[in-house]
Amino acid sequence: MEGPPPASRQGRAWSDEETGRLVDGVREGLDLSELAGRHGRTTGAIGARLARLVPEAELVEDSPASGGGPASGVALVGSAELEWLRARLAADPDYPWRSVFDARRRPPRGLRRRRAAGDAPAATPGEPAPAGPTRGEPAAGPQWSARLDDVRAEWERTTGHPLRAERRAEFVARPVVADLAVVAAPLRQAAARRLWEGEARLLLDDWLLECLCPGASRLTTDWAPIAERDPDTVLLLRELAAAAAAEIPAGRSREIVCRRLGLHDGPAESLAAVGEVFGISRERVRQLQVKAVRGMASTAAPATRSMRTLLAGLSRVDDPPCPDGSPDGSPAGGGPDPLDGSRPAGAPVADPPAPARLLDLAEVLLPSVPVRQAALVIAQLAGARKLRAENLAAEAATVRALRHDAARRELSRQGRIERAARRWAALEAEVSWFGAPQPAPPRGELAALRDTAGEDGRSGSWHCPKLGREVAYESETEWRVVQLLSFAPQIAYYQEQPLAIGYDFDGRRRTYYPDLLVATTDGRCVLIEVKPVYEMATAVNVAKYRAVEALCRARGWGLVATDGWRTRRLLEDRPVDGRLEAALDEALARGGELTWHQVRAAAGALPLKSLDLAALVLRRGWVWRTHPYRLRGGAPASVPAPLSDPAPASDFIAVSAPAPDAPAPPSPPPSPGTEPIPLFPEVSPRPRVVPSPAEVEAARTAAGGWTRAQLAAWGVAWPAPKGWKQRLAQEWAAGR
Template identity: 35%
Template sequence: MDTPSETAADAQHAVAPLTRLGDRWSTPEYEQLVEEIRSGLTIDEIAKAHGRPPGGITAACNRLLPPEWRESTRQHAPATLARFLEERPGEDLKIPPMNAQRPRPRARTSEPTLTPLPETARLDRDDEAVSLESGDAAVLAFEAVAWLEGKPREQQILRMRVGLDDAPHTLAEIGEQFSLSGERIRQIESRALTLLVRQARKSGTPGEALAALLRLPGPDGVDEAFADRIAALVASEFDAPARVAIPFLLCAAGVASPTARQVAVLARAAAERRRELETEERRTADLERRRAIAVCRADAAVSRWMGHASWPATMAAPPESGTLRALRLTGRGEAAGSFHSRKLDREVFYESSLELAALTVLENGAEIAWYQEQPLKIPYMWKGRQHVYYPDLLAATRAGRCLLIEVKPLMNMPVALNRAKAAAGRAYANERGWGWVTVDGTHTERDLETHIIPVGSLRAIAAELEVHGHLGWRQILELRSDVGVTPRDVAAFVIQTNAQLVLQPRYRIIPAR
C-alpha cells in the first residue's frame, strides 16, 4: 500500500490521465519499465507512457530490486534500479508474480477536502499578551506527549520519531527496538497522533495552549502561507524531517491528521518551487558577489564562535586532515539532505536545518582549513549510567587551532541532558588542547551566560520557584503574560543559576541544590 506522502506526490505530479491506476502490473509491462529505466527516461515520462502516477512507477521499481538493494524508503528506487542495471548488465531481474501485487484504490473523481481545523483555543487570560517565541512550540508539543498517560508505547514512539531524547528515528529503527515491523510502528504512530488531537481539544491541556500560540486559521486559511509559517517553525525547533515534524506539531495542537499531513504536503510543494526559483536565480545572478557576501558572513560567524569558545590554557594542533570520518549518520532516506563541499571535495550530509547553517559557515569561512561531521565518540554520565554521544562537528583553522562544535537550538541548550553532553564534550576537547562551543548557527551558549535578565523577571522567576519548588510550562506562560518574562530570560536563568531543566516525564525547571 502506498504511503500518504507517495499518494500526495502522485496527485501533485500527475500530468496525464491515469488510465491504468489500480491495474496490476503484467510481466510485459515490467519488462517495458526495465528498458525505459535503462534508456534514461525520467519518472514523469515513464508515468505518462504507462498511464500511472509517478509514485506507482517508483513502487514498481522497488519491487524489481533484489532485497539487498532496497532502501528503507522507495524515494530513490528508480535511481537505484538504474545503477543496478548498469553495474550488473548480465543479471536477470525477478519479475514479481501477478498475485503478489495488492490492488490499489481507483482515483477519486472529486478533489479531496481538508478536514476543518478546530476553533483557535483560548488561554484562561487574554492570550493577545502571549506571543509565540523560540522554543515554545517544541516545549508544548513535547508536554502534550507527556500528557498521554497510560500510553507509554505511544509516548515512546512519538519521542523517538521526532527526536525528543536523541536524534530522530526511522520507522524501521523503532520497529527493531519494539520487535515490530515498520508498518506496525506507523499504525501505532498514527493512533498516537489521533490521541494528541483529541487531548488538545480539551480545556487546560498543553495542546490547547499550543493551538492558541500557533494562531491556527479556519479551514479556508490552510494555504501555502500557513504551511510556510509552520515549516519555518519546525525547522528551527525540531531535528526531525518536516514530513514528520509538521503533522506531529499540528496534531499536538488539535489539528486532524489528514489536514496536518496536507499542510506538510503544501510546505514541501512550496519548498520545491522556491528551490527551483533559487536555482534559476543562481544561474543568472552574479555568483562571485554572492560568494563574497557569504564568505564575509561566515568569517564573522567563525570569529564569534572562536571568541565564545571554551579554550584550554595550552593549545594543541588538530588531527591531520583525512584521518577522521563520520562515526554516526542516519540513513540517506531520513537525512535532511547533503551538498557537495568544494572545500573538502566530497559529499557532506546534514540532519537538520541548524546543522546545514553551521556547515555553511564552515564551508565558506576563509579561516577554516577543513571540517568533519560527527567525528568522535565521547562518553558521558547521565543518571548514574555511562552513555556515549557524537558531537556534531570538528573544525581545523588555518592557524592550527582545533574547535569541537555542538549544534543545538538555543532554547534546548539549558536542557539537563544536553548540558551533561556538553560538559563531557568540553572536558574531552580541553584535555586535548582544543576549544569547545555550542551554537545554533547564530547564537552560542555564551549568549545565555551573558544575557542580562531584567530585575523584575529575575525576581518573578525566583519567587515562583520558592513558592512551588519548581516551574512548569503553565507557570512560565503566566510569567510571560503577567510580568513579560521571555523564553531567553528563562533559558538564561537556568544556565546562570545552574538550575536543572528536564523534559521527562514533564517539562520542569528545578532550582540548584
C-alpha cells in the same frame, strides 16, 4: 505430550469464557508471554484485557495501559496489572473481577458520541461518573453550582467588575466556565492574576488556556517569531502541543502519539519501535495514530482547540496556491543578525505560502519528526482535509529540497563568501581558548565516527566544494553552520562527527559525538557544538559541554557552542532581573523541584523569558529538563568541577582515515616548547591501497555495492562521491 498450539485469535472479540480462562491462567502463575501463547494473542492484548480487571483507582500511574506517562522502555505493557491482579487473587480468592470488568466496560458508541456532543443523559449506574459535566452539558447539583459560582466570583474579584443578577446566570452558563470549574482553584487564581496584571483584561478562553499551558495565551498568528525562531515562541508552542496531546482520552493512543511525535524527552520513535513497546504491529500503530490525530482535529478540548486555531492562522492552509504554481521555497527572513548585521533590524518579514509555512512550523514544533510526516499532522490539525493535507505535506518536502538547491546556487556569489567571513570573524571572537592554541589533527587522520544518514528526514548530506566531498549533517541548524564553514575563507578544513567522548549522566556512562572540528588557516583548532541557544542550558547538554570542555583543556583547542548566529556566551553574560532570580531560588529551596506551572507561579507578575531562565540555570548550576518540564536546584556554577585531571585517553576515541583526494594544507611548524600533543597516539594510520579496476569490480557485495570499510581502505569518502571509480582507475594507471 503437549497439544498443538492454539489458533491465532488476534483481532477477534473477547468472550466471557475466554476472560475467565485468562483469570485462571493468572491464578496458575503464568507470565504475559505464556498467557499470550495460551490464548493465541499478543502480549499487548493480554495486558489491555488485564487492565480492565483492575479498578481504575488501583492502576499504576506510569503504566501505558492505564494511560499514564511513558514506561521505562523494557517492561511489557500490562506487567504491573498482572502483578497486582495475581497478588489480589492470592490474598482474596473471591475477588469480584467480573463486577470490576462490568464497571469498566465502555458504553455504546452512540452514547459516547452523544456525550461528546453534550446532549447525552447522565451516566448509568454501572458506569463511573465524571468529575464534572462534559462540555456543553448543563450543570446540575448544588456542589457543581457552587464551583461555577466560585469561577464567577474569582473573575469579579480579579477584574473589579461585579455582574448584575441576569448577567451572572448568563456567565455561568457558558461552556468555558464549566471547563474552568474543574481546574484547581490555586492554579486558576494564579492564571487570572497573571493575565490581568499583564494585559489588563481577563477573557475566559485565554484564562482557561493560561491554566492549561502558562504563557500560551500570548501566542499570536504573527509569522515573524516563527521565521526568526524566537526561543520563547518555540518553547510555548511545544508546551502547547504537549498539553494538546495530553487531552487525548485513550491512554494507549495518547502514548503512541507522544512517542511518534517526539513529545517525550527524546526523539520521535519509528512505527516498529512503538509497536514493540505495546506488542502490536506497525500497521496497528499507524492506525491508532491516524485515529488519534483525527480526533484531535475535531475535539472540543480547550488546549487542542487553541492549538488548532493557532496552527490554522500560522499555516494558512486554506489560502489559494501561489499564482505561478510553485511552492515558493525561499527562506523567510527578518530580524537582526546578531553576528554580522547582514539582516538589518526592522527588515520586512517575508510572507511565505502555506507549504513553506508548514515546513518552518514542522522544524519548530516537531523537530525530530520527518518533514513530510510532521507537515501532514500540522496541516490536519490546522483544518485541512485529508487530500489537501497530503498535497501540502508533499509540497513542504519540495520546499526543503528547493531551499537546499538555492543554497548550492549561491556558491557563485561573492557576497555569500564575504558574509561568511564576517560571520566567522564575529563567531571566532566568542570562542573560549584554553592555554596556548594548538593545531588541529592532520586532515588525513580525521573521519566521521558516526553515520548520521537515516530515514528521519532531518539528516542529510551537502556537497562542500572546499573539501571536495559530501558533508553529513543531522539538523537544519547544523546544515547552516556547515555552509558557514564551507564559505568562510578563514577555515582550512573541517570534519563532522570527528570524536567520541565519554561522559556521565543520570548515573550511567554515555558517549557523545561533537558536531564539528574546525582547522583554521592560522593553524588553530576549534570544536563547535551546534545547539539552539535555549537548549544549551538543559541538563544533558550541560553534561556534554563539560566533557567537551575537558578535552579542549587537555588539547589546547578552542570551544564554542552556537546556533549559527548566537553563542553560549549570550547566556553566560545575559543580565537577569534579581527579583526573578530570588523568587525562583526561594521556590527551589522550598519545593526542591519545580514544574512549568510552579515556575510560572513563582515568577508571578515578573516577566519570564526562556533565555532568562537558561541564563540562571547556567549561572546557578540548576538542573533543567524540558520533557517533562522539571527545574531542580544544584551547586552554584561559580565553583566548577576540577578539570586538572582530564578524562582518560580511552574516552576520546577516533579512527584514522586515509587522506582524501585533495591535498591537505600544510600545518605551520610549532614554536619551540609548544609541540602539539598527539591526539590519537594509540592509533596508527593504515596504508592506502589503490586497487585495479578488476579488483574494484571483484569487491562488490551480494547487493551489488561496496562496504564502507572497503571504500575507506581505498581512500574513498563516505558517501562515495560521483566519479570515484574513474579517479581510482586513473591513479592505478599512473602508478604502474
